[in-house]
Amino acid sequence: MNKDTRKPMHRDAGDQGRGQPxxxxxxxxxxxxxxxxxxxxxxxxxxxxxxxxxVGRLLAEGHENRWVLIKGQEIIGIWDTEADARxxxxxxxxxxxxxxxxxxxxxxxxxMSARFWACQS
Amino acid sequence: MPKLVFPVxxxxxxxxxxxxxxxxxxxxxxxxxxxxTAPVPARGAIDTGSDVxxxxxxxxxxxxxxxxxxTTTRTASGILSVNVAKASVAVRDARDPTRQELVExxxxxxxxxxxxxxxxxxxxxxxxLAANSCSMARPCSFRWSPEQGVIYHGERDRxxxxxxxxxxxxxx
Numbered sequence: 001m002n003k004d005t006r007k008p009m010h011r012d013a014g015d016q017g018r019g020q021p022x023x024x025x026x027x028x029x030x031x032x033x034x035x036x037x038x039x040x041x042x043x044x045x046x047x048x049x050x051x052x053x054x055v056g057r058l059l060a061e062g063h064e065n066r067w068v069l070i071k072g073q074e075i076i077g078i079w080d081t082e083a084d085a086r087x088x089x090x091x092x093x094x095x096x097x098x099x100x101x102x103x104x105x106x107x108x109x110x111x112m113s114a115r116f117w118a119c120q121s
Numbered sequence: 122m123p124k125l126v127f128p129v130x131x132x133x134x135x136x137x138x139x140x141x142x143x144x145x146x147x148x149x150x151x152x153x154x155x156x157x158t159a160p161v162p163a164r165g166a167i168d169t170g171s172d173v174x175x176x177x178x179x180x181x182x183x184x185x186x187x188x189x190x191x192t193t194t195r196t197a198s199g200i201l202s203v204n205v206a207k208a209s210v211a212v213r214d215a216r217d218p219t220r221q222e223l224v225e226x227x228x229x230x231x232x233x234x235x236x237x238x239x240x241x242x243x244x245x246x247x248x249x250l251a252a253n254s255c256s257m258a259r260p261c262s263f264r265w266s267p268e269q270g271v272i273y274h275g276e277r278d279r280x281x282x283x284x285x286x287x288x289x290x291x292x293x
Contacts, residue, residue: 007292022228030193036202045200048202086207089189097187110194113170116243117196119233 032056046072047099048101054102063103070099102108123197125214125223134167139244140180143207143227158184162215165242174210174248175231177241181206190229200274205229208249225251 002059033054038048047070058068067085069076071093085100090104127136141160142150150157161180168175173192190205208230213222225248233243 028195030200034200036193036200038191038202042191042202044191044204044222048191086145086189090145093185094149094153094155095146095185098189099191101191102188107193109200110172110192111170112173112175112194113168113243115166115168116171116175116231116233119175119236119243121235 028081028109031106032059035107043097044099047097050075051099051101058103059105064105066103068099068101068103070101086090091102125170125212125220127254132166132239135240136165136167136212136244138163138165138244139209139211139213139222140176140184140242141209141211142184142186143209145227146186146207147248160184160209160211163241164239165212165244166240168243168245169249171243171245172247173205173231174225174228175233175243176208176210177233177236180241181208181230181232184208189233192229192231194231202231206232210244211240212244212248215279223248 009099013083035052035055037052038045044084046111050070050073051068058064058066058078063078066078066080067082068078069089076092076098077085082100082102089098089100125136127134134274139160139162141147147157161183163177163180186206186208187206188206190207191202192205193200193202206229207227209224209226210228210230211222211224214220228248228251234242260271
């Protein structure tokens with residue numbers, strides 16, 4: 001007979017998290033080759049779709065983890081930090097839509113609740 | 122110890138929030154002589170099911186905050202790319218404006234295109250964990266008390282800040 005290895009759920013949950021840092025490997029991701037289209041009504045749809053087309057090249061050129069600034073159909077530049085990219089965006093495109101995007105091989109998928117989706121048209 | 126106390130309501134863990142233009146944009150507007158729109162007070166709900174805070178499109182448009190980032194999220198029908206903007210998000214007690222606020226001066230927020238009338242902001246884990254200064258190097262925790270309700274607490278700028286949600290009436 002198999003030994004019953006079940007434990008009370010509250011004990012498992014408590015033991016699992018206690019004193020342990022958040023594990024980055026628990027964040028789901030998607031490969032850059034599978035990034036979805038930008039919705040056509042999005043103010044940054046053009047920029048996003050340009051990023052999707054160019055991300056493979058940017059990765060091949062060694063820009064992984066750097067930050068790219070895109071406006072319209074043009075890559076304005078690539079910087080090491082978000083702050084640097086944003087500073088240029090603020091200088092050139094203050095209060096205008098543009099795309100500041102980290103170049104990643106795998107894009108994290110953020111989790112949003114049913115309450116959030118109930119508030120989306 | 123600065124702390125904010127809110128009642129638990131039928132609509133959830135509701136808080137008073139103020140949404141504004143983020144700090145870097147405010148500085149850029151100021152230095153270029155452009156007008157700065159006043160922050161917008163709103164009602165928010167704590168939403169621990171969401172990783173990212175979301176703000177109604179109407180508020181972002183009123184503030185003139187543009188989309189400058191995108192992120193990917195999963196829906197029942199697949200992966201979507203969604204608009205993200207930078208905003209200043211503060212949780213405060215509107216009944217007592219002299220109380221200290223919990224402020225994230227440059228938070229990446231998603232758009233809520235059709236929020237219900239009562240709630241225009243969903244406060245996600247990014248705000249709550251930032252208030253706790255959580256990171257890989259610095260794990261954090263939250264407390265739940267069946268008698269008292271939920272307590273988020275954390276250290277920011279050497280000050281301890283807390284948000285209480287009480288099941289019973291708010292103490293005077």
